Every structure is written in C-alpha cells, then in structure tokens.
Amino acid sequence: MRRSIQMVALSTIAALFALTACAPSDNSASEEKLTQVRVSEVIRSIFYAPQYVAIEQGYFKSEGLDIQLDTAWGGDKAMTRLLADQADIALIGAETTVYVGQQGASDKVVNFAQVTQRDGSFLVARNKIDNWDWSMLKGKSLVGSRKGSMPEMVSEYVLKQNGVTPFSDVNIIQNITFDNQATAFASGTGDFLQAFEPSGAILEQAGQGYVVASFGQDSGKLPYTVFMAKASTIKSEPTTIQKFTNAVQKAQNFIHSSTPEEVAKVIQPYFEGVESKVLTAVIKRYQDGDAWAKDAVIDQEEFSNMLAIMKEAGELNADVSYQDLVNTEFAEKAKRQ
Structure with a gap:
C-alpha cells in the first residue's frame, strides 16, 4: 500500500x-x-x-x-x-x-x-521535527538549487545567518534539475529538500516529507x-x-x-x-x-x-x-x- x-x-x-x-x-x-x-x-x-x-x-x-x-x-x-x-x-x-x-x-x-x-521555498525534512533549528542541517545533505540562482543564494544566506556553513557543515546537492528535485527526494536522495510548492504539500500528503521551515520568513523581504x-x-x-x-x-x-x-x-x-x-x-x-x-x-x-x-x-x-x-x-x- x-x-x-x-x-x-x-x-x-x-x-x-x-x-x-x-x-x-x-x-x-x-x-x-x-x-x-x-x-x-x-x-x-x-x-x-x-x-x-x-x-x-x-x-x-x-x-x-x-x-x-x-x-x-x-x-x-x-x-x-x-x-x-x-x-x-x-x-x-x-x-x-x-x-x-x-x-x-x-x-x-x-x-x-x-x-x-x-523567497517562496520551504525546507522539507524526511521526518516530522517539532522544534526545528537550522543547526540540525549539520552533517546532513540538502537538495538545493543551481549556483547563482536566488533560491540558492537565499538558502546559503539563511544558513550562514544561523551558524551553518554551506558545503562544509552541510552538503548541498546541486546537480539535479529543478523539475526533478522533488522526485529525487521522494526516491531517497538527500536528507532535506529546498522545495517550492506544491512539492512540499504533495510530499506531506504522501507521508514522504514534512515542511519544517520557511526560507522566506528567515531571509526577509x-x-x-x-x-x-x-x-x-x-x-x-x-x-x-x-x-x-x-x-x-x-x-x-x-x-x-x-x-x-x-x-x-x-x-x-x-x-x-x-x-x-x-x-x-x-x-x-x-x-x-x-x-x-x-x-x-x-x-x-x-x-x-x-x-x-x-x-x-x-x-x-x-x-x-x-x-x-x-x-x-x-x-x-x-x-x-
């Protein structure tokens, strides 16, 4: 089932x-x-x-x-x-x-x-996390966006603002095309996903991921x-x-x-x-x-x-x-x- x-x-x-x-x-x-x-x-x-x-x-x-x-x-x-x-x-x-x-x-x-x-993207985790802290990304892998894109720049900015060093503390996967990122995550790639909706909602509905944070809220207008x-x-x-x-x-x-x-x-x-x-x-x-x-x-x-x-x-x-x-x-x- x-x-x-x-x-x-x-x-x-x-x-x-x-x-x-x-x-x-x-x-x-x-x-x-x-x-x-x-x-x-x-x-x-x-x-x-x-x-x-x-x-x-x-x-x-x-x-x-x-x-x-x-x-x-x-x-x-x-x-x-x-x-x-x-x-x-x-x-x-x-x-x-x-x-x-x-x-x-x-x-x-x-x-x-x-x-x-x-920023309209959200951080999706594989499991529910009630008390999220960005430090939880340390030692993990994140399916992210291409270098120089605004989603990726915002992601790195938010991580740095919360004491997490991109590519050092967390491995950011950037070789997956945007339209395949959610599918790759659902198939087992990465511990976290930077997702645009409705990917996050669809993953939540299937029990394959859970939105734990908003990049937009943490990066400002x-x-x-x-x-x-x-x-x-x-x-x-x-x-x-x-x-x-x-x-x-x-x-x-x-x-x-x-x-x-x-x-x-x-x-x-x-x-x-x-x-x-x-x-x-x-x-x-x-x-x-x-x-x-x-x-x-x-x-x-x-x-x-x-x-x-x-x-x-x-x-x-x-x-x-x-x-x-x-x-x-x-x-x-x-x-x-």
Whole structure:
C-alpha cells in the first residue's frame, strides 16, 4: 500500500512539472482588437498565482491586452527569450537584471512590477521535527538549487545567518534539475529538500516529507519575482506597460481580499495535476507567510536586501544602481487607481 502511495506521489509531482500550457483563449472577434503581449514565466508555480488570477479574472483583457504565456523552465532561459525579443515581458527574479547589467548590456532589463516579496521555498525534512533549528542541517545533505540562482543564494544566506556553513557543515546537492528535485527526494536522495510548492504539500500528503521551515520568513523581504522588460520596450510601449501593471495590481487586490479556496478555484486550470485541497493548502501557506506583494511597487529597501544576499553569495561584482534597474512609475500609478 505504501509503495502505491509513493508511486502516486511521484507521478503527481512529475505531472505537475510537465504543465507548460495555459488555458486556451477565446478567439472571439473582440479579442482581435487586443494588444498581444508575450510573457515568459521562469517556471509554472502556485507562487505566481497573481499572474494566473490576472489572466483568468479577465484583468488583462479588460485593459485591452491578450497575454500569450510561455513557461521557460529556467531563469536563464526566460531571460534569453526576453533579450532575443522572443518575449516582451518576463516573470523572473530581479537578480537576473543585475546579471545582465554586470555583463554590460547596452539595452538594460528593467524591473517594473513586483509579484512576490519573499523567497517562496520551504525546507522539507524526511521526518516530522517539532522544534526545528537550522543547526540540525549539520552533517546532513540538502537538495538545493543551481549556483547563482536566488533560491540558492537565499538558502546559503539563511544558513550562514544561523551558524551553518554551506558545503562544509552541510552538503548541498546541486546537480539535479529543478523539475526533478522533488522526485529525487521522494526516491531517497538527500536528507532535506529546498522545495517550492506544491512539492512540499504533495510530499506531506504522501507521508514522504514534512515542511519544517520557511526560507522566506528567515531571509526577509526582497523583490523575489518581478515582471521586467527591456528598457527600449518600456520606452517605446509605456501605455502597454501601464495597462499590464494595472492588471497585476487588480490581481494583487483579489489575492489579498479572497480566501484560499476562492483563489484556488481561479487558478486551478493551470495546475490540472494538483488536487484542489493541496492547491488550497499551498495558497493558505503563502498567504499566511506574507509571500505575495500587496502592490507592484518595488521598494528600494527590499531591493537593497536582495543585493546584500547576492554580495554574501559572491555574485555581486560591482555597485548596482536601484534607479537604473527599477522603474516604479507604472506601479505607483496602478496603486493609486
């Protein structure tokens, strides 16, 4: 029986990360007048619920926009699509704009609308731990993320802040692709897992893992996931960027005024492999953890916190100007509406 439960859990996790397509759009005559906007999201995740709410609730459409959503499955891939003009807007971590800037790009990528304000990953243990302490990672192995990614930098930052030296006190496994990490953990790899939801909830439901800590709560607020575009796009299409940001703000208002059950019902089409009760539990966890920004404004203090984390990880090569990489004009206007 337990073998059967394990197979179901593995299949569910695998099915989740195979989801790449969003719900089909209505090809009515009225939609022909909409402005098409190509959006590349880094991964498909419940963490990005405001984006799916904006699509499903018709907020983008009411602003005259037709969103063509693509899932890149990787921050580097999403950024490549943006730089190659295969996408107009990308939903990625703000740190990617710093990397592009450090490489001397002539057309900078600018962050203009914040979606999440904390790291969205959780620490999953194989057994229940009632009184968790980060020192319990010492001598253990942790399935983590790739070097230079924000999840990995946050993880290392939190460990150091709690007296745990990454790669010395704890072995961090980094050779497993994101979409295979939860499956690998369920199969026996690692003592702990840095997981994005709903992987943690699915593992808990199957009795194969238990969430014991939140990386987001222990690392503070930062512009973890934002909408961004090339500076040239923002300059040439300010009306479209404003309409896009207006829709994002409407979705954020919905997220913060709705129950987990209501939000789950709206975004369910994007997570067909996830049970409604799991989806609801994850949304509640994110709401309780203050993961979603209440407005799209990218705060300078939070941006500075992200830079501090990058510097601690050795990924910040030079000083970075907030004014060069952040535009709050559209978010501030959307907030006032």
